[in-house]
Amino acid sequence: MVDRDKIQFDLIKLAGGGRILRLxxxxxxxxxxxxxxxxxxxxxxxxxxxxxFEAALVHADLAAA
Numbered sequence: 001m002v003d004r005d006k007i008q009f010d011l012i013k014l015a016g017g018g019r020i021l022r023l024x025x026x027x028x029x030x031x032x033x034x035x036x037x038x039x040x041x042x043x044x045x046x047x048x049x050x051x052x053f054e055a056a057l058v059h060a061d062l063a064a065a
Contacts, residue, residue: 023053
């Protein structure tokens with residue numbers, strides 16, 4: 001089971017004006033980052049990336065078991 005409270009979010013602003021959203025889970029060390037589309041809402045992009053990240057965490061847990 002994935003604990004959303006342990007996932008860390010970092011929003012990184014790039015020199016060219018772009019932004020990167022990075023998700024990290026400290027216990028497993030798994031990280032996922034994506035450059036955000038400037039025309040789409042950040043909240044939608046964050047939720048979509050979070051769903052992919054949670055799936056990757058579950059997959060990593062199953063592979064370790």
